[in-house]
Every structure is written in structure tokens, then in C-alpha cells.
Amino acid sequence: MPQITYRKALNDALAEELTRDENVVLIGEEVAQYNGAYKVTEGLWKRFGDKRVVDAPISEAGFIGMSVGASMLGIRPVVELMFWSFAYVAYDQIVNNAGCVRYMSGGLINCPIVIRGPANGGTNVGATHSHTPESILANNPGVKVVCPATAYDAKGLMKSAIRDNDPVFVMENTLLYGETWEVPDEEYLIPLGVADVKREGADVSLIAHGRAVLTSLKAAEILANEHGISAEVVDLRSIRPLDEETILQSVRKTHRAVLVDENKPFCAVSAQIASMIQEKAFDDLDAPVLRVCSLDAPAIYSPPLEKMQLPTPERVVEKVLSIR
Amino acid sequence: MPQITYRKALNDALAEELTRDENVVLIGEEVAQYNGAYKVTEGLWKRFGDKRVVDAPISEAGFIGMSVGASMLGIRPVVELMFWSFAYVAYDQIVNNAGCVRYMSGGLINCPIVIRGPANGGTNVGATHSHTPESILANNPGVKVVCPATAYDAKGLMKSAIRDNDPVFVMENTLLYGETWEVPDEEYLIPLGVADVKREGADVSLIAHGRAVLTSLKAAEILANEHGISAEVVDLRSIRPLDEETILQSVRKTHRAVLVDENKPFCAVSAQIASMIQEKAFDDLDAPVLRVCSLDAPAIYSPPLEKMQLPTPERVVEKVLSIR
Amino acid sequence: METLLEAGVFADAAINRELTPEKKINLLRQMFRIRRFEQAALKHYQAGTHMGGFLHLYIGQESVATGTVSLCGENDHVITAYRDHGHALAVGMSMNECMAELFGKTTGCSKGKGGSMHFFAPDKNYWGGHGIVAGQTPLGLGLAFALKYKGRKGCCLCFLGDGAVNQGVYHESLNLAALWNLPVIYVIENNGYSMGTSLERSSAFKNCLAARAEGYNIEWDQINGEDIYEVRAKTWKAMQRAHDESRPTVLEIDTYRYYGHSVADANAKKYRDPEEIEKYKKFHDPLQLWQKRLTEEGVINEEQAAALDAEAKAEADAAVKFAEESPLPEKADIFSDVYYEVDRQTPAGRTGKHFFND
Amino acid sequence: METLLEAGVFADAAINRELTPEKKINLLRQMFRIRRFEQAALKHYQAGTHMGGFLHLYIGQESVATGTVSLCGENDHVITAYRDHGHALAVGMSMNECMAELFGKTTGCSKGKGGSMHFFAPDKNYWGGHGIVAGQTPLGLGLAFALKYKGRKGCCLCFLGDGAVNQGVYHESLNLAALWNLPVIYVIENNGYSMGTSLERSSAFKNCLAARAEGYNIEWDQINGEDIYEVRAKTWKAMQRAHDESRPTVLEIDTYRYYGHSVADANAKKYRDPEEIEKYKKFHDPLQLWQKRLTEEGVINEEQAAALDAEAKAEADAAVKFAEESPLPEKADIFSDVYYEVDRQTPAGRTGKHFFND
Ligand SMILES: Cc1ncc(C[n+]2csc(CCOP(=O)(O)OP(=O)(O)O)c2C)c(N)n1
Ligand SMILES: Cc1ncc(C[n+]2csc(CCOP(=O)(O)OP(=O)(O)O)c2C)c(N)n1
Ligand SMILES: [Mg+2]
Numbered sequence A, B: 001m002p003q004i005t006y007r008k009a010l011n012d013a014l015a016e017e018l019t020r021d022e023n024v025v026l027i028g029e030e031v032a033q034y035n036g037a038y039k040v041t042e043g044l045w046k047r048f049g050d051k052r053v054v055d056a057p058i059s060e061a062g063f064i065g066m067s068v069g070a071s072m073l074g075i076r077p078v079v080e081l082m083f084w085s086f087a088y089v090a091y092d093q094i095v096n097n098a099g100c101v102r103y104m105s106g107g108l109i110n111c112p113i114v115i116r117g118p119a120n121g122g123t124n125v126g127a128t129h130s131h132t133p134e135s136i137l138a139n140n141p142g143v144k145v146v147c148p149a150t151a152y153d154a155k156g157l158m159k160s161a162i163r164d165n166d167p168v169f170v171m172e173n174t175l176l177y178g179e180t181w182e183v184p185d186e187e188y189l190i191p192l193g194v195a196d197v198k199r200e201g202a203d204v205s206l207i208a209h210g211r212a213v214l215t216s217l218k219a220a221e222i223l224a225n226e227h228g229i230s231a232e233v234v235d236l237r238s239i240r241p242l243d244e245e246t247i248l249q250s251v252r253k254t255h256r257a258v259l260v261d262e263n264k265p266f267c268a269v270s271a272q273i274a275s276m277i278q279e280k281a282f283d284d285l286d287a288p289v290l291r292v293c294s295l296d297a298p299a300i301y302s303p304p305l306e307k308m309q310l311p312t313p314e315r316v317v318e319k320v321l322s323i324r
Numbered sequence C, D: 001m002e003t004l005l006e007a008g009v010f011a012d013a014a015i016n017r018e019l020t021p022e023k024k025i026n027l028l029r030q031m032f033r034i035r036r037f038e039q040a041a042l043k044h045y046q047a048g049t050h051m052g053g054f055l056h057l058y059i060g061q062e063s064v065a066t067g068t069v070s071l072c073g074e075n076d077h078v079i080t081a082y083r084d085h086g087h088a089l090a091v092g093m094s095m096n097e098c099m100a101e102l103f104g105k106t107t108g109c110s111k112g113k114g115g116s117m118h119f120f121a122p123d124k125n126y127w128g129g130h131g132i133v134a135g136q137t138p139l140g141l142g143l144a145f146a147l148k149y150k151g152r153k154g155c156c157l158c159f160l161g162d163g164a165v166n167q168g169v170y171h172e173s174l175n176l177a178a179l180w181n182l183p184v185i186y187v188i189e190n191n192g193y194s195m196g197t198s199l200e201r202s203s204a205f206k207n208c209l210a211a212r213a214e215g216y217n218i219e220w221d222q223i224n225g226e227d228i229y230e231v232r233a234k235t236w237k238a239m240q241r242a243h244d245e246s247r248p249t250v251l252e253i254d255t256y257r258y259y260g261h262s263v264a265d266a267n268a269k270k271y272r273d274p275e276e277i278e279k280y281k282k283f284h285d286p287l288q289l290w291q292k293r294l295t296e297e298g299v300i301n302e303e304q305a306a307a308l309d310a311e312a313k314a315e316a317d318a319a320v321k322f323a324e325e326s327p328l329p330e331k332a333d334i335f336s337d338v339y340y341e342v343d344r345q346t347p348a349g350r351t352g353k354h355f356f357n358d
């Protein structure tokens, strides 16, 4: 299978869906002529033109709200946020309009909109640019949230997101754009709401989403090589809808779980899942469900320090050893 | 002790702090001449005048951001949001400016701002007006969040919030404004970060915040009278900082916990606390920690239905019986 | 102040000259229907048995929705804020589905899930009904974007209040509308107050609020809302600009609300001089003025007008009966209409957990 | 196009006539310092060993921060966006603390926690350094509010870019500034581009961006940024309006950035015709023009100017050395400067759990 980058996988997904459905339109800052601040939309403006790939002014609330309105009439906007952090200036449009209009209209309306962009720390861009809002957005019934960890998942989930008839928020990662994975040439889709066991194991379940999955895989490597512990790595892929079954199956097998989450700890996705596991697999647990999150402060700039602030394989290993 | 309403308790707290510190200024829509959409600021404009009590246009991002800026120069704004739901149009100003500027300036700045207003469902005002954002805001290190359940707590917490030198978000409840409790005439403060055991019990801990505390007390009544179960009711009062010790003491005593939370379940405060309890009191638990939250859909309008959507004493009792 | 009506000038506009007597009478009928519907709603809200939440009455402003919407063709769309009953009836929604919505019944236009602020009828190009001030302004822009994208010759009439102009998203929308030549018309219904705050206390401006459009190089105009002929003539110009040039317009229509901001408005008579309210009812009431106009034109007489009013009242009473007799949603209905895919039970809707109570 | 400088007219403004030779030379020194500081920063960013994140260079725009800030008195405050190095040095921050911040060291102005976008010096009335486009605009309004509240005769200079004018919160701020008569001056540094998007592709307007102020009844003016005399003369008028009448102003200063949007800007030379960049460097460079002006005025000669430049370069090199030799924060420092009460270990800071990793 060809090896392509996470960035290229997203680019291919967008190109394929733009080709498949003329109602798909890309909107965002610098997505067209500039080819995307992170080059995810490279070449698409040249190929699909002004109508299908639209450069927007710095008015996130305006163009996201506009996209929600257009989606009510059957357009399928795929909006790029240069950083998901900028969703905060459009928060009302995202939560109240994209998220609630179907309900408030008694189901007369649906919003087939996708909002995508990077949501991660680790690039020293400071506190305001490093938010990971998957937890706060997934708090709202009516929206869907996915966090792909690999190029393969990114492409398959993005295509499903674009075809989904509800609002879907795709959270990518600038640290992954340049990483490569095997991705087949043939078209494929990955359904929302299906987790993926990225590594089989027997002694402990490492459960994560987004880049934390790669951190977990590194930790599993160390645990196997240095501690003789066999860790299973469960990649949630989709936050809402959530694949609870796969999580529970893994925990029922390993009887131990450590959640790895790049969000700040308070009310993070890992809190929801820890709460769910202890509720539904109480008697299967041989130890408390533990969490490894970002160190609980705004994202620090200093490059060597921010590295320590995010979950590291070492911190994951340490947690696992504490409940071995 | 005199009985006063939750509304009057807040009004007294504001009046006392306006009198105590000339840098305290109230800003918000209809807070002055109209006396407040919910009359919490009644009489304050008449008494303190235009400079201290300021009517604002419908520009939440603008006047909250303005208040954050003024707080950097030592003003102590107390901003009213007619509904906390409207924070969503000011979300960036609240999270990135109030919440991060201290950190990004290496501690050179602090923002002694209070944002207050009702955050609750149950009044049939629809999905966009019924958000309970305590969980999503408390996700951010740098901010503080309190949710008073009684008039006594509302006054004591509001006064502490105004004197606090960090941003504090006070979430009130329109269904409680008219309720009365005993409140002493003498001045008192309630520190942030201290929970309150509202009812002692031995068999199960009901842990809640805001109006859910009253739901829990009703449930405790029923459990005692109809099922011979002695429930302890722990009122968090403060979400961040959080009093984990009081929660854990209660659970170590009762060995069972049910969390009651008017937020939607996914990543709610109750998820954070369930996760914390199982982590820190794993061996003390005789049953999984369970949660009773609002039914997981946007707030429905239909009055009889919205009543069912919020946690009811009956649903709490049912959960408790499931783990008796 | 006396009424500003200068008969003639706007009546002679082409778009008004083509009005048949039937059409003119229909405009009067629509205004009676809006007023009677809301009077019935108010009465039953105060009875306190069925309705909850907010009830923002449009009474006094009927000519705005009636006049503007009367110009809409099959590709013209309408969206507004929470004061949405008038527009709903103007686009052709039935009193039954609207009243039932207020009563929170399954037969309501939004199945009792939206309430007063959230009336919708996409089949009639009516997109709500939105509770967050100015939150609808980029949505209206999006409807215009979709029309242009699909090559349909139409426009979106996006209504907002005089207080809503101070929400930033409205300005972002204006810039996008002008920059991308989108056929949207922002109609500012200036009733002089945002809740208890007068125009002067909420907005800084030159000339009028619509004039802010100048900064975006957008055409704008000001309209005396008590004259349906003027409302139609000037709105039509804007609609032609949208249809033919795909350019936006901002219109400011001066009007007045007789009741409080909402039924919950305790101070309705405090921040406004009662004489001011009386003056409007006496000299500027759009129903009376239109009826007077039609009488002068010999299009209608006293009895006929009274009959229209009586019909409207009867229709409203019947709607109340319909609403009262309609069923409430079931508890299970709380979980429908959240996700399209779940409602349709598509493969996507059947994959993964969507709801998290247990 | 040739330079627009018309000598004389602005040089004769009272505020400029009172400039002593020393002061004029100091303005040149400041501009050299800004340019040399950033050239050194760029060099070490590209070396790739210490810095991360963004680095937005101000080179080409030096006259704006230098000219405007030179007018500030003890109650005048400054706040800007992420392109904040020039303003930081102009208000008197040392190259050492600024360079150390870029290197993420504890000796940085923000202890290495803010980085390039977040320089602060409240003791010098400098409030940052803000990364969210236009996010600083209501903060600047708040500084003005505080000054007025405390009865201090001062103002806030709030800088923003030409792309930032399309964020709604800026418009909300304009309305509040005008409505409440707040002494804030919004200075739009119009360098023609927001990242890769030209002014024309991002904003619809009449005359210029500043003219949008008209809709709020706010005074505005447009300034040729390459002429420090013009920058000072027109900005001073606005500051007098703020000081004496407590009224806001919007100023648009035309300028140009020589480098990409940030060091990460891969397309810096794609969306702008290289000739355009060369033309600016050749005919409109604010340093060269000011040096030429001072030479004509006989205030300075070649060698003296060269010496100033050399001093600036030496200062920048020393700052790099200082930064390199400074210590990094400790892991524990991640948790300081989050809460004032915790940092001070007050009773409030010692009550309840503030951090949730365990
Ligand atoms: C963002 C936001 N802030 C505040 C409110 C509360 N609110 C509802 S209507 C209203 C007044 C709006 O006045 P105007 O725009 O003039 O419309 P009118 O009510 O006069 O029709 C306010 C403050 C809201 N719904 N949304
Ligand atoms: C709300 C928000 N949206 C997008 C960005 C990304 N961004 C940073 S700077 C910039 C361009 C701003 O251009 P301009 O306002 O002209 O200032 P300049 O860079 O020219 O100084 C963009 C889009 C951001 N930081 N914040
Ligand atoms: Mg109004």
C-alpha cells in the first residue's frame, strides 16, 4: 500500500468528495489561493475553482453561520478553521445554530456541515491557539466529533463526515500533518462511532484519541520491552457517536485501563470514559481507571516545557506501573 | 434568622460590595434603569448611580472584553449575563482573555472580574437559552466557577467571588431567584472551594451542585421515608476550585455515590467527579458511581416535557435503589 | 406627532399599482390575523395553564412582515428573530400549527420543541424563529449564498431588531454580503427599544442604523413602517437589486410594539411613556391606517373590514381549540429530532452511541 | 509609484515643531533597534535551536509604533495584536527581556510562557501582545474605560490589522466607545494583507477601512505611515480628542511588511509581486526616509546614523547572548501564573483543588 501523509489523506478525501457531490464547497481563511495555512487544501482551488473553494475574511462567526444557513438549503459546506481554537469566536453559531436548529424545528431542518481544522498543543503557539475542544463540543447532543490519529483514519472519517447529514466536527493535528501511513488507493469510508484497536494486549487497556493514540502506542512498546506488560491500545477515533462496546470489551479482557488525553483534565473526554467504564464494568476492574492528560495549565510557550506539558509515553508508562 | 430570597441575597451581596469597594462596577443588559431582567440588581442604579451600575447594549463580547481590559487596570467589574447561554457569543473573550492573559503575561496581569447570571433549564425558554456551561468553562485552568444552591450560599459566594483576584463565574438559577432561605443580617463570606454537606446520611452519597442539590434533598427525603435509606447530600457549591476532600470523606463513609447534575451527561461535572471518586476511593466503593443528568437532548420547549428532561427526585431515587 | 403618511407617492409605485383589490384586502386580512392570533395567544398565556417561556408579541408591527413578505416569490426566503409570529403567518403558516406550538403540542410546527421563538416552515421558505439576538443574521446570509450557488434568482429577507445591530456577527455578515455579492436584504425592524433600552441608549450612529451599511459599500434605505405602500415600494427596490444584481441591501423600517418586550416584561409601561404608546395606537396603527386607506380608495367598507376581523378572531379561537385538544409529546419524543441519521435509522444513525444517559 | 512625502506640511505641526534634535534622533534609533532586534530574532529562529511557534516580523512598519508611541504620556496605554515586537521596544521594553521571551527563558518578559505573540509590560502601560485577531480590541476599550472611571486624563492606543476589522467584536467595541465616550484610539495598521489575502479580497468598504467609523459617529483619519511627522501630527490630534473630549477615533495608517506574515509563511513571495516588495523597500522604507529627512534637516549625518545602527545591532547581539545564557523554566513553573491567589498562597489560593492532574 502507498505511504502518504495525514495531510495528503485529508486532501484526497476533500478532492474525492468535491468531485462526487457538487454541493460540497470548501470555505475558510486561506484555503483557496494560499492552498491552506497548513496546505491541507493544496491544489484544490486550482482544480475546482472559485465557486467550490472559497477564501474567507477573518470572520469565523460570520462564515460558519453562513455555512450553517447554506446547509439548511442543501449545500454541504466543509469549513476550515485555521485552528479549532478560533471556534471560540464562533461558538454560538456552532453550538446554537448548527447544533440546535434541527431540534428546535422539530426535525424540519438538518445541517450537513463539516467543520475541520487542527486542535492540538505541542507547537509552541501559546495558550489561545492550543485548545482541544472535543470535550466541550461533544457535550452538546446534536453534534458529532471525530479525532483521527492516522492518515488512514483521517481520510475515511473525513469522507464519512462530509456524507453525514448532521454537523460533524473533525479535529486534526498539526503535528500529524507531515506523518505518513499506509493508505489504499481504492476508495473507502470509516463509519463514525467505531473505535479501532490499534494494538492487541492482555494486561492493560490504553484508551486514547487523536495524537494521544500514538503516545499510547509508544508507551505500549516500552511496557512490552522493558516491563513485560502487554498493553492494548484502543483508538476511539470518534468521540460522539462513541463506540462504548469496543472500550468495554477491551477492559473486560484486561481488567485495567489508563486513558490518555491531550485535553486539560477537568471534564475531559477521558473523564467521561472513566466514569462510563467504572459504571459499566465495575466488577471487571482490578484497579481504578487512571488518566494521563496535559498538565493542568494553559499551554505554555517555552518549547522544551510544552513538550513536558503534553502526555508523554513516560508518563503513561508510570501510570500503568502504578496499577500493575 | 430572616428569610430572604435567593434574588435578594444576591442583591444584598452586590450592594455590600459596591459600598465596600469603589472599584466594583456592575455592567450588563438592563441591569440599571430596568433593574435587571430578573430583578437581581433591583434598586442598585437608583442607589449607586450611572457610574457604578451601567446598562450595556446587546454586545456581550464587547462589554465582557471591555470588562476584562478594565480589570487589568484594577477595576473590579461584575458583569451580568441575562442568561449564561449568551456567554457563547463572548466565549473567546471569556476563555482566552479572562482565562489566559495572566498566564501568557507570566503573571504580570490578573483579572479580578466576575461574570454572573442564570444558567439553567426548566423555564421553557428553549435549547439556546438553557445551557449550563459550568463544565465547559471549568475545563480551563485559570478560571473559577461556582454554582450556589441556596440564598445563603449565593450571598456568601458572590461576595467572595467579587473579592477574588482571579476571574470567577457565578452561575445562578432563575428557578431559585424566588425561593427563600435563612440568611443572617451580619456580614459573612463563603470561601470558594469548600463543599457543604446539606444533609447527613450513612448509606449513600448524593453529590450535586446548583438546583440539583434541592432535587437531591427531595430524593433523600423519599429514600428515608419510603425506603429506609439514609442519604447524605453533598453540595459542591464551587466547581473550580473543587473540594475533593469533602466528597471523598462522604463516599468513604457511605461506600455508594450517585451524582445529580442538570447538565447534559457527556463530559459533565458529574463525569469528572465520578472519575475522581473511582480513582481515589476505589476500594471504598461497594457499587459503581452512578449519575443522574438531564435527558441527553437539547432543552425541549414543551413545559410538561422539559420537567421530565431535568433530573427529578424520582429518577434519583430509582438510581439509588439500583445500587442499594 | 401626526402620521407621516403622504398618500399617493408610494401608492403609485409600479409594484403597488399592480395590486388588485383582492390583494389589498388580503393584506388587511393578514394583519387582522396576526393581531387576533397574538391576542388569543396572550390571553391563554396569562391563563397560565399551557404555555411557558417567552411570548414576544408583534402587535403594532404587523405592516412590516405583511408588507415585505407579500413581495416574496418562490425563490425568496425569510428568516427572523424570536418575535416571529407575524412573519410565520405572513408566509402562510396556519394558526393551528402555530398555536399548537405555543401550547407545546406534537401538532405544533416544531412538534412543541421550539416554542414561541422557534416557528419554522421550510416548505414555505421560512427558516425561523431564532432566540439568540442577531444569531440569524449569518444564517440569512447562508440562505442567500445557497440561492446564488444553485443559480436561483431569489433573495433572503433577514429580519433583525434595532438592538441586534450591536452584535458583531451582523457586521461580519454585512462585510461578507458585500464582498461576495450575496442577495440578502437585512430588514431592521426599528421599534425604538431593545427590551427596556431606547435606541439612543444602545446605539451610536449617524442618520440611522441602516446607514452603517455605507461602511461596507452596501445600499440602504429608511422606511416608514406604518405605510404598507412605502414598505412594499422600497423593499421591492431592494429585492430587485438582489434578484438582478445579486447585491445586498440594508433596510430600516420604523415601527412600534404596543406590548412589552415579552409577556414577562414587568416594566413594559415604565421605560416608555404611556402617552407614547397611546399616540402610536391612535395615530400610527398600521391596521387602522391601511383600512382607512382602502376605505378612501373605495376598496372596502366598514362592514367588510369588520367581517375580516371577525373571521380572524374566529380562526384564532379555533386554533386555540385545536391546540388544546392536541396531544403532548411523549417522553420518548425528547430524543427524536436531535440527529437526522438517528431519526432515519440510517447505518450512520445505528452506529455508535449517540445519547449518554446510560 | 513615488513616495507620497510632501515635506513641510506635517513637519510644521506644533507637536513636531517641539521635537528637539535629540528626540528626532531617538526616533531613528528606535526604528533601528526594532529592525535589528527582529533581524537577530529571525536569524536565530531559522537556526532552529531555541524558538518555536510563530514569529511575526514588524520590519517595514517601524514608523507606526515608533511615531505613535512617541506621543504617549504617563496615562496613555498601548495594546496590540501578535505582531508586537515593535510596540514593545517602542514603549521602552529591553531587548534582553524580549529576546529571552522568544527563547522561552525565565528571564523573558512573560517568563517564557507567552512567546513572540505575548510581550507584556504593564509597568510601561503596555498590555500585549494578543494572538486572537481583534481579541485585543475590547481590551483596549476596557483600558480606556478604566482611565475614565478613575478620572485619569489619558487614552488607549489599540492597534489592529487590516484583516482584523472584519471580526465582529471590533464593531461592538466601536459602538461602545462612541456610546460611552471612551478615550480609545483604534489604529489600523494597514499593510495591505491579512496573511495571503489582499485588502480587496477581505474587506468591502467605501474610501477606506477607517471610514466604517462614520457609522458610529466616530471621527477617523487616514495616515501615510512612511512619514513619521504625519503619523505624529494626526495621531496627536486623536489623542487630544481623547484627552480633552474623551472621544474615540479610528486611524488607518498605510504601511507595509517586508517579510511574510510570519516566519512560517511559505508563500510570502507568491501572493505579493516581488517587485511590489522591492518598490516599498526602495521608495517607502520608513527608516531610510526618516534618516534622509534628518540629514536634510542637518540633524544627523551618515556616520552618526551608521553608528546608531551599529549600536542597535550590537544591542541585539547582546540580547541574543543574554537569552542563550538564561535558564529555561522548571517543570514546576508550568503551574505558576495560572491563578493570582495560588501564586500568592492567599487563603483563597490554599482552599480547594485548583489543578486536576491528580
Ligand atoms: C446574544 C443575546 N443577548 C441577549 C439576549 C436577550 N434579549 C432577547 S431580545 C433582546 C432585545 C432585542 O431588541 P431588538 O433587537 O430591538 O428586537 P425587538 O425585541 O425590539 O424586536 C435581548 C436583550 C439574547 N436573546 N441574545
Ligand atoms: C480569530 C482568529 N482567526 C484567525 C487567526 C489566524 N490569523 C492570525 S494573523 C491573521 C491575519 C491578520 O491580518 P491583519 O489583521 O491584516 O494583521 P497583520 O498580520 O497584517 O499585521 C490570521 C488570519 C487568528 N489568530 N484569530
Ligand atoms: Mg427593538
Ligand SMILES: [Mg+2]
Pocket: D161, D162, D163, D189, D190, D191, D192, D193, D194, D195
Ligand atoms: Mg495586514
